[in-house]
Amino acid sequence: METQTIRKIFTRDFILCFLAQFTFTFVFFNLIPTLPIYLSRLGSTEVEIGVLIGISAASSLVLRPFVGRALLKIPEKTFMIAGLLLVAFTSAAYLLAPPFWPFLIVRIFQGIGFALFSTASFTLIANISSKAHLGQSLGYFTLSFTLSGALAPPLGMFLINHFSFPILFLACSGLSLCSLLIIHPLGRRQVAPLQDSFTEDGLLFSRGALPPSILGFFPFFIWGALTAFFPLYAIHHGVTNPGFFFSTTAVVLILSRSLGGKILDLHNREKVILPCLMAYIISMVILAFSKTMPMFILVAVIYGIGPAFLTPALLAYALDRGGATGPTMGTFHAITDLGISLGPVIM
Template identity: 30%
Template sequence: MSQSKPKLWTKNFISISLSNFFVFFSFYILLVTLPTFALDELHTSASKAGLMTTIFLLSAIITRPIAGQWLERAGNKKVLLTAVILFTGAAVFYFIPSTITGFLIIRLLHGIGFGMATTAMGGIVAEIIPGSRRGEGMGYFVLSTNMAMVLGPFVGLMTIQLWGSQILFILAGVVALGSLLAALSVKHSKPEENNEIEVLSSFSIKGLFEASAVPISIVGSFMAIVYSALLSFISIYASEIHVESVSSLFFVVYAIVLLISRPFTGKWLDAYGPNVITYPCIVLFGIGLFILSQSSEAFTFLLSAGIIGLGWGTLFPTFQTIAIQDAEPRKRGLATATFLSIYDTGMALGSFVVGIIAAKMDYSSLYFLFSFYVLIGAVLYYFLHTKKKRAFVKVEAEFQQSKAQEL
């Protein structure tokens, strides 16, 4: 009689995935609308409007390693609730300020809550998912982020255009509240032995990052530079090649392909290991970017979206799963924080660097270059993960062999 697989779709897994969806939904609703709001209603400069996003992301990046260490010592549920309460509270305060300075302060607090919340959720889901289904489970969990990425900008832009900024802020607050309600229903059994005094006294700079997660995080950050170019400039590129009528469908197609492929790719990761998934998906990512760079009609534009969705959309949860699996069980929350911090640094750096490069060339040439750039990521992955893993397995096998001979 075959042993049944451990259950993945538990109440805890569904609750933490919903909470993650609502956090990112609220994040994307505001991400695409606040710069426009700052320009049109606060009458500020474009550079100050851009700070709405920059300050939010920087505060999240800086907060994550600290949250990861707190997560390891204080317990996941405590950090999760503190983070989501802060995130929801900050969302409510958007009604108060009337100047750009006031909004930047709110964005700073909101970013801290976002960084803490996403770190805590990643740590909790890593422990909730059965070990034998971690690739599949992380894939579905990250899909909740992808769905928010598609719906958030669409809903945010539609709301501010039809009903104005006040309704936009109400919506962002209500969605954030949904995250808090979902988080409250998460039951986490990990014992929280350390009190807050012990956590603060044992705080260390060295403990801000999980060393085992750094190599794969660097690979993720390297690839994130390309993804930031898609998020930032795909609508501008669509206008450049005269397919702006379907530009809003790019990430919809991206998400649909993810939704269809996720049941298979996650299971393959668990069954055959990350290399079987990673190398083909890097190639697919490159092919998708190449097709995008040569697009001149809606069909090839949207075809590239599907191929990129299958490629990069599979790579991200694979990298995050590797970061978690390479860490000790008690350090999975810290590994999540390390991965997301380094990844977001690549996103932030990419937005800045790609903006400079884009000023020197057209977007078609930019995406053409990136189609080859991502293939370098395969080389980076080989040296930072595959080769090191083989060496570790070889040493482990030799150790076990010598131990057996002694017996």
């Protein structure tokens, strides 16, 4: 039975989309610990760094509802290609864009690229997955983020410590183009005819998906603040490679989902969500008193338990309530992007 379930989940298109998302997300995680350092070395203030890091998610959240609505009529692959090309271009454009305003413009367009690709990729996975195994499918798919999160941050730090920031930015551009090659054989899924119940209100947002999306705002707010300021905080306390914090979090995510992926479909969504929120709270309390690498690793272990099940559980819960997949994904990612963008600015 388990083998049959795995075969139903890991189809050809699922694997291609997973590999493309992994390569694409590698760009995002390469930049997480490195961009704040880059901007700091160029003389940006903490406020400017917060704005420049957060603006990417802000531009992404504005576009996602429109992308979600458009996915009711346009195949996902079209948006994935557009997103990859945009991120490849903007990654290279960092070489020519000093802070503040030129860099801000590049970050805005890169956020648009992230919105195009990731909204379409999640929509594709939700559409090709069996409803009976939706939570498990989303859990496995989000491992693409986790794996890249484990490998990319320390690699990004290695590139800037042993080479230079231009090498980092060119590598990010190259990774985006590699992802483009991966999705080339991906089939263009036929868009199903719209049902009246999906379009009767004509809204960009899916009203049914709002409660789980709003709940997801808060942990993503924490994530946004961590990505912007933890690298600087860790370096201030003598840590040479803050990327290991994110890598530890990713390893915990991988182990948790690998060992407990079926939990997402066997138990009520609420029973999964509440313990995960407690992991966020406990880890942030400990982080407030942490100043050494062993303590940072402890925080990463506890923190990693939270998103291991919370993110796919909230996604599945949103899809359970939201109806049409495109608008539901657009709604969920727009609101969680709002959390990511406000985290660095407010904190």
